[in-house]
Every structure is written in C-alpha cells, then in structure tokens.
Amino acid sequence: MAEDLTISTSTNKAEQYKSLVPQIEALLYGETDLVANMANVCAALKEQFNWLWVGFYVVKNGELVLGPFQGPVACTRIAKGKGVCGGAWERGKTLVVPDVDAFPGHIACSSASRSEIVLPLFNNNEVVAVLDVDSEHLAHFDEVDALYLAQIVQLIDFNE
Numbered sequence: 001m002a003e004d005l006t007i008s009t010s011t012n013k014a015e016q017y018k019s020l021v022p023q024i025e026a027l028l029y030g031e032t033d034l035v036a037n038m039a040n041v042c043a044a045l046k047e048q049f050n051w052l053w054v055g056f057y058v059v060k061n062g063e064l065v066l067g068p069f070q071g072p073v074a075c076t077r078i079a080k081g082k083g084v085c086g087g088a089w090e091r092g093k094t095l096v097v098p099d100v101d102a103f104p105g106h107i108a109c110s111s112a113s114r115s116e117i118v119l120p121l122f123n124n125n126e127v128v129a130v131l132d133v134d135s136e137h138l139a140h141f142d143e144v145d146a147l148y149l150a151q152i153v154q155l156i157d158f159n160e
Contacts, residue, residue, distance in 0.1 A: 006019065016048060017148035020148075024152055035067070038129075038156065041156065042055055042056070045070075046070035051135050052113055052134045053069065053109075053110060055071065057132060059129060064078040064130065071134070074110075075107055075109040084107075085107070085130050092122075094119045094146050096143075097141075098115050119131045119146070121158065
C-alpha cells in the first residue's frame, strides 16, 4: 500500500492523471473496505488537483446518500434525477457541467461551486454510487477529466 503520493507539478492535466492513476491503484490494492477506498480516492484527487470538493454519493434506499468526501460540508441526500448527481445516476452517464448556474435544477450545496463533473459507478450494470467533483472555476472539467476519472472509479470494487 502506498503511504504517500507523489504530486505531479506538470501543468498538463493528462500528465497529472497519468502519474496519479497508478498511485491510486497501488493505494487501493489489497484493501477490501469500500469506505476506506472511497476516502483515499477523494484524498488523492483533492491533494493532486486541489478542487473545491470531491466526494462520493452512494445509492441507498432509492436515494443518493453522502459518502466519503474532501471539501466543505455537503448536501446529505439527493433524489434520483435531481441536480447533476441525481441526473448522472438517472442517466447512467458522466455529466460535465461547465456552468452549474446554467444547469436546470442544480442543487447548490456550496455557493462557491461554479462547474462540476459527476461520474456514475456501476456494479452488475447498475449505478451504485457517483463520484462528484466541484470547482470554483467555470468550465474547469472536460473530456480529459472524464476519461481519467472513469479509469479511477473503475478501480473501486463494489463486490466486496
């Protein structure tokens, strides 16, 4: 298990991810506790990118419930189809939102959030959680983030 991260100082986002993905894989290797793994993924992403907020919402009893995260306090429960997180859950696809104020039904857990990316996590073709990342900058996320964050969430095993 990795005990510390090597933070990439590259200004190239793809290079930062290419450095981080194998470190996260090493961090999760051999650990079967889901909460511990989600917590370490959040910490690694927050440490590398210093986003406003990064965390997980887990599907429980028909709603998304706040899981491990890094950043300011957050909304605790989100209904299916509501906001960006609930929308990604309902659609089963990644949502990249360049301006959260322009997203119909956006749930403002933090007024500092300006853009967002949410990725669904699957187990047996069913969405079981979402990874939610917020930035205080407009249009902060793009296809590079979507590509590498998808690789990272696939490292989390919901079968344990």
